[in-house]
Amino acid sequence: MKEFDIEKLERKNIYKVPDNLFENIQEKVMNDVKATKKAPIFKLNWAYAVAASLALIFGVTFVFNQSNDSAKDAGNSGAKYVADTQAPKSESEIAYETLKSDLTSVEKNNQTVVNQNSRSLVSQEIETKETATPKTVKPVSKKTETQMNEYLDSFSNSEISELASNSTQDVYLDLYN
Amino acid sequence: MKIKDAEIITLMQNPRTREKGVRALMDAYQSRLYWHIRRIIVDGDLAQDTLQETFIKAYQNFHQFKNDSQLYTWLYRIATNEALQQVNKLKKMQKTDEDPEYYMQNLVADNVSSDAEEIQTLLQNAIQSLPEKQKLVFMMRYYDDLPYEEISKIVDMSVGTLKTNYHYAKQKIEEYIKENYEK
Numbered sequence: 622m623k624e625f626d627i628e629k630l631e632r633k634n635i636y637k638v639p640d641n642l643f644e645n646i647q648e649k650v651m652n653d654v655k656a657t658k659k660a661p662i663f664k665l666n667w668a669y670a671v672a673a674s675l676a677l678i679f680g681v682t683f684v685f686n687q688s689n690d691s692a693k694d695a696g697n698s699g700a701k702y703v704a705d706t707q708a709p710k711s712e713s714e715i716a717y718e719t720l721k722s723d724l725t726s727v728e729k730n731n732q733t734v735v736n737q738n739s740r741s742l743v744s745q746e747i748e749t750k751e752t753a754t755p756k757t758v759k760p761v762s763k764k765t766e767t768q769m770n771e772y773l774d775s776f777s778n779s780e781i782s783e784l785a786s787n788s789t790q791d792v793y794l795d796l797y798n
Numbered sequence: 799m800k801i802k803d804a805e806i807i808t809l810m811q812n813p814r815t816r817e818k819g820v821r822a823l824m825d826a827y828q829s830r831l832y833w834h835i836r837r838i839i840v841d842g843d844l845a846q847d848t849l850q851e852t853f854i855k856a857y858q859n860f861h862q863f864k865n866d867s868q869l870y871t872w873l874y875r876i877a878t879n880e881a882l883q884q885v886n887k888l889k890k891m892q893k894t895d896e897d898p899e900y901y902m903q904n905l906v907a908d909n910v911s912s913d914a915e916e917i918q919t920l921l922q923n924a925i926q927s928l929p930e931k932q933k934l935v936f937m938m939r940y941y942d943d944l945p946y947e948e949i950s951k952i953v954d955m956s957v958g959t960l961k962t963n964y965h966y967a968k969q970k971i972e973e974y975i976k977e978n979y980e981k
Contacts, residue, residue, distance in 0.1 A: 625972050625979070627921075632941055634833050635914035635922065637842065643828050646846060647821065650853045654820060657858070 720772040723765065724784070802826060803869045810860045820857045827870060828853075830942065831877045837925070837937050838881040840905040841888075848884050852877045867951055874944075875952045878934065902926035917979060924974035928967055935960050936967035 639645075773781065806826060809819030831852060836845040855876050856863075863872050892901050906922045925933055934953055938944045939960075946957045955963075 625976050627940075627968055627972055627975075630917065630921065633915075633918050634836075635911055635918045636836055636840070636909045637911045639842065639846075642832070642846065643824070646828065646832075646850050646853070647824050649850050650820065650824065650857075651817070653850070653854050654817060654857050657854075658817075 716772055716775065720769065720776075721784070723769050723772075807863070807865070807869065810857075810863075816857070816860075820853065823856065823869075823873075824853055827873055830870070831873060834874065834937065834942065835877050835881045837922075837941065838878070838933070839884055839888075840902060840909055840922075840926070842909060844884055844888075845881075848880045849877070852880050855880070868948060871948050871951050874938070874948075878952055882930070899927050917975065920975050920978055921971065923978070924971040927974060928970060931955070932963045932967040932970075935963040936971070939964050940968075 776784075802822075803826075806819055806822045809815040809822055812819075828849065832845065832849050835848045835852070836842070839845045839848060852873070856873060859876075863869070889898055889901075892898070903923045903926055906919065906926060910919050910922070925936065928936065931953070935949060935955075938949050938952065939946070944952075946960050949955075949960055950957050953960075
């Protein structure tokens with residue numbers, strides 16, 4: 622053959638083809654597809670497995686550390702609370718507390734004395750003994766009394782009445798006065 | 799064809815209609831893909847198995863298909879890879895002293911239909927004598943009339959290289975036929 626142009630040749634498929642070729646192929650593909658759908662295969666992906674393990678380890682460590690930190694924080698906050706309670710008080714607070722304690726002590730003292738007095742109605746001897754014992758009845762010193770008066774003067778009438786209303790009513794107070 | 803491809807893609811992307819989609823996909827491309835695979839592998843039974851595997855892989859990996867390429871380009875790529883794997887297996891199984899070209903031409907002789915013209919058989923033998931890349935380029939351009947741009951996506955070669963390969967392949971085939979044609 623001297624001249625030959627492949628482009629002029631007819632495009633033909635010359636191989637033998639079995640009957641129902643494409644029907645068989647489709648059937649086999651569909652069977653395979655349905656089988657795959659019914660029974661999915663779970664392949665272990667090592668990268669994901671390692672990532673999941675690391676996440677678990679870090680997660681557990683984080684939770685553990687956090688619980689330790691919270692325990693430490695609780696201890697610190699307790700200490701802080703203690704420190705807060707011991708914080709220096711202002712002058713007015715000190716004055717108020719002093720007045721309150723003084724009033725309470727006077728009230729107690731008076732009550733004791735009143736009690737003693739009530740008893741002295743029965744027996745004069747006992748009264749003299751009781752008033753003579755400085756341990757049970759502490760007489761208010763003049764200095765303290767003046768201090769108390771100063772504090773009382775620093776309060777307005779309304780504040781004093783509020784303090785009086787907060788204190789318990791002593792039925793023997795009038796007798797003492 | 800484009801509208802049909804869009805329908806197939808929509809069916810394949812929905813898990814509920816995927817089976818219907820794979821049927822539509824096979825109806826649309828089974829013939830073209832079969833003959834593409836058959837020209838590479840030659841053996842009928844092996845070509846059938848390879849086509850089945852191509853469709854199964856397309857079904858299983860459809861999530862990897864990107865709409866920026868043609869559906870048939872993606873399918874041709876799967877089919878070509880599957881077919882080349884089968885050919886490599888065949889070559890490994892053959893006797894070490896046997897010439898691969900001679901082996902493939904024997905396969906052609908066994909598989910051609912009895913009424914095939916001599917020149918057509920010679921053409922198939924000539925194709926089997928080509929290096930692998932030239933063979934692929936020639937078959938996709940000559941039989942399937944695929945644009946070079948699409949062949950480039952299938953075989954990962956530049957358009958310039960493809961044109962050169964097709965030119966050399968055509969030259970070799972014409973010379974082979976001239977030398978071996980008896981009439």
